[in-house]
Amino acid sequence: xxxxxxxxxxxxxxxxxxxxxxxxxxxxxxxxxxxxxxxxxxxxxxxxxxxxxxxxxxxxxxxxxxxxxxxxxxxxxxxxxxxxxxxxxxxxxxxxxxxxxxxxxxxxxxxxxxxxxxxxxxxxxxxxxxxxxxxxxxxxxxxxxxxxxxxxxxxxxxxxxxxxxxxxxxxxxxxxxxxxxxxxxxxxxxxxxxxxxxxxxxxxxxxxxxxxxxxxxxxxxxxxxxxxxxxxxxxxxxxxxxxxxxxxxxxxxxxxxxxxxxxxxxxxxxxxxxxxxxxxxxxxxxxxxxxxxxxxxxxxxxxxxxxxxxxxxxxxxxxxxxxxxxxxxxxxxxxxxxxxxxxxxxxxxxxxxxxxxxxxxxxxxxxxxxxxxxxxxxxxxxxxxxxxxxxxxxxxxxxxxxxxxx
Ligand code: SAJ
Numbered sequence: 001x002x003x004x005x006x007x008x009x010x011x012x013x014x015x016x017x018x019x020x021x022x023x024x025x026x027x028x029x030x031x032x033x034x035x036x037x038x039x040x041x042x043x044x045x046x047x048x049x050x051x052x053x054x055x056x057x058x059x060x061x062x063x064x065x066x067x068x069x070x071x072x073x074x075x076x077x078x079x080x081x082x083x084x085x086x087x088x089x090x091x092x093x094x095x096x097x098x099x100x101x102x103x104x105x106x107x108x109x110x111x112x113x114x115x116x117x118x119x120x121x122x123x124x125x126x127x128x129x130x131x132x133x134x135x136x137x138x139x140x141x142x143x144x145x146x147x148x149x150x151x152x153x154x155x156x157x158x159x160x161x162x163x164x165x166x167x168x169x170x171x172x173x174x175x176x177x178x179x180x181x182x183x184x185x186x187x188x189x190x191x192x193x194x195x196x197x198x199x200x201x202x203x204x205x206x207x208x209x210x211x212x213x214x215x216x217x218x219x220x221x222x223x224x225x226x227x228x229x230x231x232x233x234x235x236x237x238x239x240x241x242x243x244x245x246x247x248x249x250x251x252x253x254x255x256x257x258x259x260x261x262x263x264x265x266x267x268x269x270x271x272x273x274x275x276x277x278x279x280x281x282x283x284x285x286x287x288x289x290x291x292x293x294x295x296x297x298x299x300x301x302x303x304x305x306x307x308x309x310x311x312x313x314x315x316x317x318x319x320x321x322x323x324x325x326x327x328x329x330x331x332x333x334x335x336x337x338x339x340x341x342x343x344x345x346x347x348x349x350x351x352x353x354x355x356x357x358x359x360x361x362x363x364x365x366x367x368x369x370x371x372x373x374x375x376x377x378x379x380x381x382x383x384x385x386x387x388x389x390x391x392x393x394x395x396x397x398x399x400x401x402x403x404x405x406x
Contacts, residue, residue: 001023001024001025001026001069001071001072001073002015002018002023002024002025002026002071002073002074002075002180003025003026003027003028003068003069003071003073003074003075003101004018004025004026004027004028004074004075004077005028005029005068005074005075005076005077005078005097005100005101006028006029006076006077006078006079006093006097006115007027007028007029007031007034007035007038007044007064007077008029008077008078008079009045009152009155009320010077010114010115010148010150011027011029011075011077011078011114012027012038012044012045013047013050013053013150013155013156013159014075014077014114014148014159015027015057015062015075016050016053016054016056016057016062017053017057017156017159017160017184018180018183018184019056019057019060019061019062020053020056020057020060020184021183021184022060022183023180023183024061025057025061025062025063026062026063026064026065026069026071027062027063027064027065028064028065028066028067028068028069029064029066030066031066032066035064035065035066038064039063039064041054041058045319045320046318046319046347047152047153047155047156048153048154048155048156048157049156049157050155050156053156068100068101068103068104069104070104070105070106071105071106071109072105072106072108072109072110073109073110073112073177073180074101074105074109074110074111074112075112075114075146076094076097076098076101076111076112076113076114076115077114077115077148078093078094078096078097078115079093079115079254080093080094080115080116080117081093082258082261082262082265083265086265087261087262087264087265088118088262088265088266089117089118089121089262089265091117091121091125091126093115094113094115094117094121094125094126095125095126095129098111098113098126098129098130099129099133102129102130102133102135102141105141107139107140108139108140108141108142109141109142110141110142110144110173110176110177111141111142111143111144112144112145112146112177113126113143113144113145113146114146114147114148116147116148116201116202116205116255116259117145117198117201118198118202118259118262118263118265118266119195119198119199119202119262119263119266120195120198120266121198122143122145122194122195122198123194123195126143127143130143137169138169138170142168142169142170142173143168143169143194144166144167144168144173144174144177144194145166145167145168145194145197145198146164146165146166146167146177146181146197147165147197147198147200147201149162149163149164149165149201149204150162152253152315152318152320153315153316153317153318159184159185160184160185160186160187161185161186161187162185162187163187163188163189163190164181164185164187164188164189164190165189165190165192165196165197165200165201166178166181166189166190166191166192166197167191167192167193167194167195167196167197167198168191168193168194169193169194171191174191174192175191178191201259202259202260202262202263205255205256205259205260206259206260206263206274208245208256209251209256209257209259209260209274209277209278209281210260210273210274210277211244211245212245212246212247212248212251212256212277212281213251213276213277213278213280213281214244214245214277215229215233215244215245215246215247215248216247216248216280216281216283216284216287217280218232218233218244218247219247219287219406220287223291223406228405229247229405229406230396230405233246233247246395246396247284247406248284248325248394248395248406249284249285249287249288249325249326249329249373249394249395249406250281250282250284250285250288250324250325250328250329251281251282251284251325252313252314252315252321252322252323252324252325252327252328253314253315253320253322253323253324254320254322254323257278257281257314257323258323260274260277260278261278264278282328284325285325285326285328285329285332285333285334286329286332286333287406288325288329288371288373288392288394288406289329289333289334291392291394291404291406292307292369292371292392295369295390295392295404296369299368299369299390301368301369301390304337304340304341305340305341305342306366306367306368306369307340307341307342307367307368307369307371308341308342308343308344308357308363308364308366308367308369308370308371309326309329309330309341309342309343309344309371309373310344310345310363310370310371310372310373310374310376310379311326311344311345311372311373311374311375311376311379312324312326312327312343312344312345312347312348312352312353312356312373312374313326313345313347313348313374313376314374315374316374316375316376316377316395316397317347317376317377318347319347319348321345321348321352324373324374325373326343326345326373326374327352327353329373330343330353338353338354338355339354339355340355341355342355342357342363342366342367343355343356343357344356344357344358344359344360344363345374345376346360346376346378347376360378360379360382360385361385364385364386364389367389368389368390369389369390369391369392370386370389370390370391370392371391371392371394372391372392372393372394372395372397372398373394373395374395375395375396375397379397379398380397380398383398383399383400386398386400387400390404391403391404392404392405393405394406
């Protein structure tokens with residue numbers, strides 16, 4: 001039996017996938033409301049194919065509880081926040097999950113950490129806890145790191161089709177855990193050591209962050225000379241060895257905007273390109289604000305309350321607004337304007353900011369300048385509703401005459 005600990009964006013789909021592929025699974029989470037919802041058959045976030053996967057897992061006997069189980073295999077998928085000042089990972093939830101597991105696990109159990117952690121976390125924080133409890137790593141308990149790689153918006157597909165990495169102290173244990181993941185994962189699974197697995201995960205997200213920063217920096221250069229950055233990127237990407245990513249209003253989510261900071265925090269003075277890239281990405285909401293001011297002046301919009309931000313989530317077609325560029329803009333650069341700026345996102349049902357709308361038409365009636373912060377399918381399908389408005393499209397998703405870009 002597998003006990004999946006932490007039933008959030010990664011733990012839940014993983015638990016459902018395992019259960020749907022013949023494994024006996026119990027999902028544990030300390031959040032009683034979440035466990036009650038799942039036991040009542042209610043899924044807690046939106047993802048293509050998740051409802052069907054949930055139904056399948058229920059038919060296959062998955063159970064949810066707030067307790068840890070006595071078993072021989074654990075997957076820990078709890079959040080890893082980071083300390084904004086030190087830029088270091090805060091492994092408190094992983095540490096507390098490990099402390100709880102070692103109280104109940106069977107002798108020789110495998111403890112798989114899926115949560116994203118900074119390189120060295122297992123050596124620095126996890127091994128000492130196990131040693132202090134008087135347990136012998138490799139005999140009483142086996143450590144494994146199997147970082148997740150699935151992208152929000154396409155999680156169910158990517159769980160099945162993405163290659164994976166398993167880092168283990170012991171090759172035999174690595175192969176055993178590989179077999180478990182191979183019950184649903186059809187792609188290649190590489191077995192390596194724990195330090196390497198920790199590093200690869202953070203490096204993958206850092207690669208993407210640096211590449212987005214490059215596109216964002218190009219945007220600033222092109223704006224300076226009034227050149228079309230999108231046309232330039234499109235032409236450059238026709239070169240067989242060039243593949244520039246897309247500029248945008250900033251980088252959000254709990255992965256690309258966070259993980260690279262672990263390297264900056266742990267390797268000060270060495271991670272220089274990464275440090276500058278993260279600062280470039282973080283500067284984009286302010287760049288958007290300055291574009292808003294310039295366009296307001298050019299179009300003679302004098303009332304900031306006639307400006308509306310379309311999109312609150314960190315990217316298109318997901319319901320997650322953690323670290324989103326819109327929130328960064330409202331909470332940092334435009335804090336003084338936040339009570340006036342209007343905001344709407346079709347995926348965010350609860351009120352998370354002031355002046356939030358819950359219907360596209362109502363939102364559009366009340367604004368003259370629409371700033372597209374997120375390229376949800378909704379706005380692409382309804383771009384005709386933007387006729388007559390001044391539009392700043394920070395994602396270049398709406399091709400309309402007279403539209404402004406970054
Ligand atoms: N973004 C751009 N320009 C781009 C691509 C993305 O501005 O060309 C922005 C997005 O709008 C968003 C942010 O970057 O604000 C991050 O979005 P994303 O789609 O690049 O990535 P995430 O954070 O949703 O998921 C990433 C993925 N990592 C990689 O692609 C290397 C995913 O595979 C990981 O599993 C996930 O992080 C994670 O959990 O670590």
